[in-house]
Amino acid sequence: MASSDLMVGLEIGTSKICVVVGEGRPDGTIKILGVGQAPSRGVRKGEIVDFETAMKCVHEAVVDAETNSDVMIRSVYVGVAGSHIQSFNNRGSVSLPEDRDEIDEQDIEEVKLNAREVSIPSQNAFLHSIIQHYHVDGQDGVLNPVGMLGERLEADFHIIHGVRTRIQNTIRCVKELPLEVEDVVFNALAAAQVVLTPHQKNLGALVIDIGGGTTDYILYVDGAVKQSGVLGVGGDHITNDISMGLRIPMTRAEKLKIEEGGVTLGNCLPGETVLLKDDSGFAGKEIERETLNTIIHLRLRECFELLKRKLEEESFINYLGEGIFITGGCSHLKGIDHLAEEIFELPARVAHAQTMSGLTSAFENPQFSAAIGLIKYAQAVQVDRRPRRGFGRLFGKIFNGMR
Amino acid sequence: MIQLSRNYTLPEREDEIIPIKVIGVGGAGSNALDRIVLDGFDKADLVAANSDVQSLASSVASNKVQLGRTVTRGLGTGGDPELGYNAAAEAADEIRASIKDARLIFVCAGLGGGTGSGAAPVIAELAREAGALVIAFATMPFTFEGKRRTAQAQEALARLQEVSNAVICFENDRLGDIVAPKAGIHQAFAAADVTISQSVRSIVSLIQRPGLIRIGFDDLLSALRSPGGRCLFGFGESDSDNRAHDALTQALKNPLMDRGRLLSDATNVLVQVAGGPGMTLSEVEILMTELNRHIGDQTQILFGTAVDGRMGNRLAVTIISSLCADEAIVQKPVFPPAAVAIPPAPEPVAETKWAPEPEPPREEQEPAFAEPEQSAPPVAAPVLERPLQTIDAVMPQSEPTSPEETDEIEAIESAPAHVVQIPSDIIEPEPAQPRVILPKKKPALPKEQKPVEKIPHAKQEVMQFESVTRGRFEKSEPTIVEGQDLDVPTFLRKNVRVK
16 A cells, blocks of 8 residues: 555544544545544643643554554644634735746745745744735736736735744654654644535635634635634533533533533523433532523634634625534534524534545544544645646645744 | 331321312313312312303312303303403302302412403402302413413402412413423413312312421411412422432422522421321431522421321422512502511512511411502502602603503613612612612612612622632633633623523
């Protein structure tokens, strides 16, 4: 088996660590060979806080994946999140030399470098620079300017950056296992690769990946990333709220959230209760469903409202033709799509990875969106790298800020 | 554990059974009767009184009284209480005959319709004339049945309260809570009947059961004193290993109880624990300790236990209490001012103020029920007048002369303005809170007590802020967005109360 076709995505999440082993097919699809999982410890809000423990957990997940897929894992694509990750849009421009007016690949490289000549905080490093559109002599919306004639080439980039040391922590954690880190990818970007089809990206869509510790979002308009970011609030916060509001242990709260949690208010009868069975060390308790839902609802409502305010800083949210796609572990909460619909005033749906073959149970679970997305990302990058820049997949034109 | 001694002898009460009658008035009333019969209740004579012959014929009650032979000619009253009143008046002699000799009479009626609203007060009055103690069970219509029906029901309820010794009012809206979400509407109505039947039975056995610590009619009346209020009733029975706990849980589960939460606002709570000879003191103790958690410190507990051989292994708890409902404001000023003046002062919670201190003689409380509704506006008016006068310039259209429903609306409207008008004696930070609370209390509260009532509310909010913690995220880097620490639960930051 040619190892180059094998791709492994590793997502170090707050609640679980997830490894997906996939195989790229010549036709561009991906076959999932196996999935490895391990509960995550030592990770808070998407960032490693306890190095040793986190490393053990990653190791566990990798071993699990190796067993399940019967593949020896050597290198991985690592997904990163964390509220330190930020993004902005920038335009770079170059003027072609006097003696030449046909744009070639060198010019494109140059314009990319140019676009990155912006000041980001000194401790930060670039994660991604994603091309949005080229402009040739003021002509908008050029997708691939190579071979075009012009004097001035400009390019809009979406630049994602984060705190260098924190990203390096994640890399180091993987490298010490030891595994090779092929690339570091922003989680939402990865998730969007499998949740959205190119068509949906063109029409405009917002992907909200609500994981355990963070809520990552990425917004596509005209096939290009326009906005992205991380909100340091996730499922853990909901669990914590439940635990504090109902005065029950965290583990109980987590279970209650998963099994009984809902977002919709006024949907249950007054007095309708959920019974928590008593267990060793925990006296049974009856919990009013409406109270539980109110706690979840308030948290998610706030989360969505914050996101909306963030997104409204720019006008792209008005151009979402396809609406909102919610993925990640928290998208299992009943009624979350309706709440998003209500707040964003856009159609919203819960989505999982598309266009895959292999373990359907894996990709149909929104929890795995980001990990599977890593493989899709890897595939796109590999296609892009090996045949020396073929067709212009937008996200393929990414160069790596790290390493 | 202390086993109750079998040698302990009690006066055998079962020989002197009090003659009891249960009268079901109107359609809902006879439904309740049917349910009582179905539940196997044989300690009382059942009398069905209805204007609708068809419905009367299908009733299982042993005695039947047709109301309005000439007024309705065997048909129903078509939702007209006037007609129901006339029909009952016409059948007065028959009713008298049927309730003769009874010492305790239960009148069950569904208010809102014609016969129930019109005839029930008449029958209750006749029963009182006959010298019996009258307890009325009234169900209030569902809100969706329309405002007209609700108004008729309110009026009938007020009249029932005039003539009965006690009125236990079940709100159908709340009874609906017992019914599973997908159950049909008929089941919601049936639930009302079940609850009535359960309360009739438990009250009867409460009074008749030979008690170690006896509960008498006087106890029952003081538990039900809050006139026009919401009745809290709970009954639980269990024979499991943990029967004390289970029975109490079951009793508190009753929707009229709101899981014991409402109990904290009650002034008098009647509790009877009944069990077989095997009932132990520690069981009673466990049960009462648990119950005490739901009851405020100021609450008077009317406690009774009974040992009944027929109970076998079972342990039953009956909890009866009442709260002043919002609508009951009208009735509240009725208490002689002298009697009211003392009790309110020591009690911090406004809601509990209405019921007077423990155990006044029954006569004192009868005027409470006897106070006619019509007298309410004059009583309420002077209190309302003050805010309204101050607002007059702002809201000239407000007039304190309207009937009670509009009074309330006006009170609500005027509340925020009222707060603005009198900043000197009350510091009220939020207009939203008083909007809910003020109108309820205002009409009846003496002026000087208002600050007392408001301070606890302000305090409550402060306490919410104090308890802000980040729980699991205590030691991690805070997530601060737009000046808010998102690790603190949203409901705490937004100050939403969760129970």
